[in-house]
Amino acid sequence: MTTTTLAVLVxxxxxxxxxxxxxxxxxxxxxxxxxxxxxxxVAAALAVLVAFRQGGExxxxxxxxxxxxxxxxxxxxLYLDGFAVLxxxxxxxxxxxxxxxxxxxxxxxxxxxxxxxxxSLFTSAMLLVVYSxxxxxxxxxWEIMGICSYFLVGHYWETPEARxxxxxxxxxxxxxxVPFLIGLFALAADAGTFNITGILGSVAAGGIxxxxxxxxxxxxxxxxxxxxxxxxxWLPDAMAGPTPVSALIHAATMVAAGIYFVAxxxxxxxxxxxxxxVLAVMAAVTMVGSxxxxxxxxxxxxxLAYSTIGQLGYMSGALAVGNRDAAVFHLMTxxxxxxxxxxxxxxxxxxxxTNSLAAMSRMSGLAKRIPDxxxxxxxxxxxxxxxxxxxxxxSKEAVLVAAEHTALGESDIxxxxxxxxVLVSGLITALLTAAYATRLWLLAFRGRGAEAPDHGREPIxxxxxxxxxxxxxxxxxxxxxxxxDWFDGQSLTPTVTTAVLGTGAALVGGLITYGxxxxxxxxxxLARIPVGAVAAHPHEGPSATEAEAIATHAPVYGDIAAAPDxxxxxxxxxxxxxxxxxxxxxxxxxxxxxFVRPVRAAAQLVAFLDREVVDTYVRGSGTxxxxxxxxxxxxxxxxxxxxxxxxxxxxxxLAIAAVVLSNVNAGS
Numbered sequence: 001m002t003t004t005t006l007a008v009l010v011x012x013x014x015x016x017x018x019x020x021x022x023x024x025x026x027x028x029x030x031x032x033x034x035x036x037x038x039x040x041x042v043a044a045a046l047a048v049l050v051a052f053r054q055g056g057e058x059x060x061x062x063x064x065x066x067x068x069x070x071x072x073x074x075x076x077x078l079y080l081d082g083f084a085v086l087x088x089x090x091x092x093x094x095x096x097x098x099x100x101x102x103x104x105x106x107x108x109x110x111x112x113x114x115x116x117x118x119x120s121l122f123t124s125a126m127l128l129v130v131y132s133x134x135x136x137x138x139x140x141x142w143e144i145m146g147i148c149s150y151f152l153v154g155h156y157w158e159t160p161e162a163r164x165x166x167x168x169x170x171x172x173x174x175x176x177x178v179p180f181l182i183g184l185f186a187l188a189a190d191a192g193t194f195n196i197t198g199i200l201g202s203v204a205a206g207g208i209x210x211x212x213x214x215x216x217x218x219x220x221x222x223x224x225x226x227x228x229x230x231x232x233x234w235l236p237d238a239m240a241g242p243t244p245v246s247a248l249i250h251a252a253t254m255v256a257a258g259i260y261f262v263a264x265x266x267x268x269x270x271x272x273x274x275x276x277x278v279l280a281v282m283a284a285v286t287m288v289g290s291x292x293x294x295x296x297x298x299x300x301x302x303x304l305a306y307s308t309i310g311q312l313g314y315m316s317g318a319l320a321v322g323n324r325d326a327a328v329f330h331l332m333t334x335x336x337x338x339x340x341x342x343x344x345x346x347x348x349x350x351x352x353x354t355n356s357l358a359a360m361s362r363m364s365g366l367a368k369r370i371p372d373x374x375x376x377x378x379x380x381x382x383x384x385x386x387x388x389x390x391x392x393x394x395s396k397e398a399v400l401v402a403a404e405h406t407a408l409g410e411s412d413i414x415x416x417x418x419x420x421x422v423l424v425s426g427l428i429t430a431l432l433t434a435a436y437a438t439r440l441w442l443l444a445f446r447g448r449g450a451e452a453p454d455h456g457r458e459p460i461x462x463x464x465x466x467x468x469x470x471x472x473x474x475x476x477x478x479x480x481x482x483x484x485d486w487f488d489g490q491s492l493t494p495t496v497t498t499a500v501l502g503t504g505a506a507l508v509g510g511l512i513t514y515g516x517x518x519x520x521x522x523x524x525x526l527a528r529i530p531v532g533a534v535a536a537h538p539h540e541g542p543s544a545t546e547a548e549a550i551a552t553h554a555p556v557y558g559d560i561a562a563a564p565d566x567x568x569x570x571x572x573x574x575x576x577x578x579x580x581x582x583x584x585x586x587x588x589x590x591x592x593x594x595f596v597r598p599v600r601a602a603a604q605l606v607a608f609l610d611r612e613v614v615d616t617y618v619r620g621s622g623t624x625x626x627x628x629x630x631x632x633x634x635x636x637x638x639x640x641x642x643x644x645x646x647x648x649x650x651x652x653x654l655a656i657a658a659v660v661l662s663n664v665n666a667g668s
Contacts, residue, residue: 048092059197086486098247128144156240176222226256299356386503
């Protein structure tokens with residue numbers, strides 16, 4: 001079987017699994033779990049086989065025209081280069097882990113069949129984006145992911161938070177997709193094709209007439225899909241969905257799509273120095289702002305959500321300095337440890353019965369109750385904080401090295417200003433990342449108080465997946481030398497300067513946070529609270545636990561926690577900034593004032609005009625017709641003498657009028 005045939009099967013198998021799962025979900029529920037897991041596992045295995053066959057060599061390109069469309073054709077095309085095949089492996093592995101984990105996590109959920117089918121469709125759409133060689137076909141996968149995210153984030157539709165979060169995610173990403181689609185059309189109009197190979201050839205030949213405009217339009221869509229400032233606000237609220245969905249969105253699909261798109265079309269963006277500077281500034285604000293916000297969150301999943309936004313900022317920063325090797329390398333390592341972080345968080349939520357870190361900090365024995373989640377999350381947090389030799393260290397240092405080279409004028413792709421912007425913000429974010437990672441670990445696993453409630457042992461499928469993902473979180477960074485052959489050959493090896501600065505910043509952030517926690521804990525002495533105040537009653541399963549945690553933990557969604565932890569180091573480190581950081585620096589309030597309220601006011605005005613003006617004319621025409629009908633009906637007496645008298649009177653009136661008019665005309 002040829003490599004192209006295998007590549008076609010990779011996105012096709014999850015799609016067929018989704019279709020079969022939806023059809024058999026009610027009639028044959030026993031087939032739902034195999035149809036969810038097996039097609040995705042086979043697709044992951046085929047993606048690995050495609051990657052080895054491609055081998056990091058010359059891209060494999062294949063295309064066939066779908067249908068004549070005029071001057072700009074649309075092709076069903078494959079483009080398999082080193083980036084595509086490696087990202088496809090990441091998507092397949094993470095999606096397989098999520099599907100296996102979900103069989104235990106949602107084992108008692110009656111909506112599991114539709115959930116599993118949507119996850120498979122989500123996976124298929126992302127794989128279509130990764131392998132596609134035509135921008136219009138890529139756009140199909142891009143939009144399917146947006147639709148799937150709407151339904152998956154709103155899985156717990158009985159909670160108002162989930163309903164609002166799903167709608168917000170859909171609207172914000174669609175807001176970015178409008179200029180994105182315009183940018184695609186403008187790019188295709190200049191290049192004369194939607195085919196990626198043709199577009200890159202046109203860029204190399206200088207055939208793009210308005211590179212800055214095209215790049216900025218495309219960046220709007222990327223900012224929405226990959227949750228970059230200022231369109232990032234949907235991602236923290238999307239934590240109202242099931243935890244496995246969060247792992248899939250944050251690690252391998254949706255948000256990864258925007259980064260991958262820019263990496264695939266980096267020459268288009270590199271054709272405009274202004275666009276790269278804009279991307280660098282966007283990445284810098286995203287990194288630092290999300291790091292501060294993560295340090296103030298009480299919900300464990302929202303901490304990880306802001307963490308994802310910050311790590312995506314690193315990837316955008318690498319692209320802004322023209323190094324897509326570093327960006328995709330960090331995308332891969334981040335996918336491994338972030339999937340592990342979310343799936344471990346699901347186990348923690350099940351064991352604690354709450355999303356709240358403040359509540360967890362008042363429990364003792366949580367680490368002993370869930371040793372698998374404890375050890376694997378510790379590995380993932382070390383990778384997130386970029387502590388050597390964990391995976392995040394190598395990929396984050398690759399980003400800092402790229403920024404350093406650009407800042408020192410050693411790059412002919414991006415301006416030095418972009419390099420300095422990414423380098424400085426990256427070092428600040430390294431300190432903040434270690435700080436909020438340390439804070440999360442301390443509050444979740446070093447609590448003091450009543451024993452954590454016992455909700456039963458987690459299914460083996462959930463714990464096994466954690467250890468599977470712990471392997472790449474620990475060791476994938478060590479493959480950095482081997483991956484050079486799969487990428488463009490840009491340096492991914494840490495330098496002494498960036499290694500010392502980056503690791504030093506991480507250690508400082510972690511140590512300061514630990515010192516603040518120790519000091520506050522010594523001074524305050526945590527009060528013991530009844531276990532029942534957290535979640536003492538048993539649940540049917542993990543999904544029921546999380547649904548209740550979402551429904552009852554109101555402070556997670558916009559307000560500061562009502563019962564703050566007195567030993568929370570985030571409050572001490574942020575000081576007066578904590579209140580603003582916890583609310584996401586009030587960006588949602590700004591959007592509400594600038595967009596939501598004016599739109600609602602305009603809608604109310606339109607409703608008033610429709611009701612009081614348009615409906616008045618409609619009602620008036622009906623009333624006038626009714627009155628005229630009533631008047632005419634009164635004249636219908638049924639008396640022949642009356643009719644003859646009226647006819648005679650009318651004739652006399654007409655005769656008099658005719659005589660008067662003739663005299664007037666004669667006189668004139």
